Amino acid sequence: MKLFGKREIVVASEGEQMLADAVKRIAQPSRRAFMQRSVSLGGLSLLTGCSTGDEDSISAALSRIDSFNDRVQGVLFDPTQLAPTYPESMITRPFPFNAYYGEDEVREVDGDAWRLELSGMVAQRKPWTLERLRALPQQDQVTRHICVEGWSAIGKWGGVSFGHFLRHVGADLSAKYVGFKCADDYYTSIDMATALHPQTLMALTYDGQPLPPRYGFPMKLRMPTKLGYKNPKHIQAIFVTNTYPGGYWENQGYNWFGGS
Numbered sequence: 062m063k064l065f066g067k068r069e070i071v072v073a074s075e076g077e078q079m080l081a082d083a084v085k086r087i088a089q090p091s092r093r094a095f096m097q098r099s100v101s102l103g104g105l106s107l108l109t110g111c112s113t114g115d116e117d118s119i120s121a122a123l124s125r126i127d128s129f130n131d132r133v134q135g136v137l138f139d140p141t142q143l144a145p146t147y148p149e150s151m152i153t154r155p156f157p158f159n160a161y162y163g164e165d166e167v168r169e170v171d172g173d174a175w176r177l178e179l180s181g182m183v184a185q186r187k188p189w190t191l192e193r194l195r196a197l198p199q200q201d202q203v204t205r206h207i208c209v210e211g212w213s214a215i216g217k218w219g220g221v222s223f224g225h226f227l228r229h230v231g232a233d234l235s236a237k238y239v240g241f242k243c244a245d246d247y248y249t250s251i252d253m254a255t256a257l258h259p260q261t262l263m264a265l266t267y268d269g270q271p272l273p274p275r276y277g278f279p280m281k282l283r284m285p286t287k288l289g290y291k292n293p294k295h296i297q298a299i300f301v302t303n304t305y306p307g308g309y310w311e312n313q314g315y316n317w318f319g320g321s
């Protein structure tokens with residue numbers, strides 16, 4: 062027997078383990094709370110129509126719920142609604158570091174040799190130098206970064222509006238996805254509506270200084286409308302596509318839309 066929220070749900074121990082594993086796959090805290098409150102193994106089988114004796118079918122059903130959830134979040138996303146901004150006095154110091162490895166393994170990218178590669182549904186694919194990115198109009202934001210691991214912090218990022226950049230290079234704005242490949246082999250992807258959101262920034266600076274290596278030098282994508290894992294650091298390549306590109310954490314069960 063196990064306590065899920067305030068309700069007691071009795072499940073066989075093997076089933077309980079399976080359910081616990083399945084629920085773990087749902088990373089978004091609000092949805093996880095919902096699933097834990099409302100789902101028992103029996104309920105899950107009613108909801109999904111699959112036999113609960115089969116872990117794969119539970120996983121598949123949860124994936125279907127997860128991709129349904131992506132579509133709902135996509136529809137609910139308001140491209141004009143701005144995330145909160147904060148006074149500089151509220152910046153979290155020191156700002157936390159996070160990656161799928163420790164801080165002693167941070168990638169050192171050579172800014173002079175670095176070229177931002179563009180591919181997919183983009184008219185002008187000439188690679189970008191850091192110098193050329195710095196010559197585009199720059200803007201600042203003081204916003205809150207929220208990580209699913211249970212912390213959040215306010216920081217200040219500066220750089221180029223991603224919507225401005227995408228229009229500048231002739232990206233097909235009717236495409237579904239924008240994907241990112243990073244110098245540390247991390248990868249992620251976002252929906253076009255979020256790519257074009259006015260606060261989505263190709264960040265070149267942190268707190269008024271060139272982005273330090275730990276925060277993603279030479280360039281990261283900063284989106285106050287998305288959870289931390291959707292904000293790729295050390296970006297090496299950007300591609301525009303209609304084929305679902307997934308992501309490093311997303312492919313391990315974190316929700317793809319990842320709104321915050």
Ligand SMILES: Nc1nc2c(c(=O)[nH]1)N[C@H]1C(S)=C(S)[C@@H](COP(=O)(O)O)O[C@H]1N2
Binds near residue numbers: 158159245275
């Ligand atoms: N290239 C790359 N980008 C990444 C990650 C990573 O491991 N590699 N981790 C993500 C996660 S989970 C978080 S919370 C933020 C942390 O960013 P910060 O170090 O600026 O706090 O980066 C995101 N982007």
Ligand SMILES: [Mo]
Binds near residue numbers: 207289
């Ligand atoms: Mo994170």
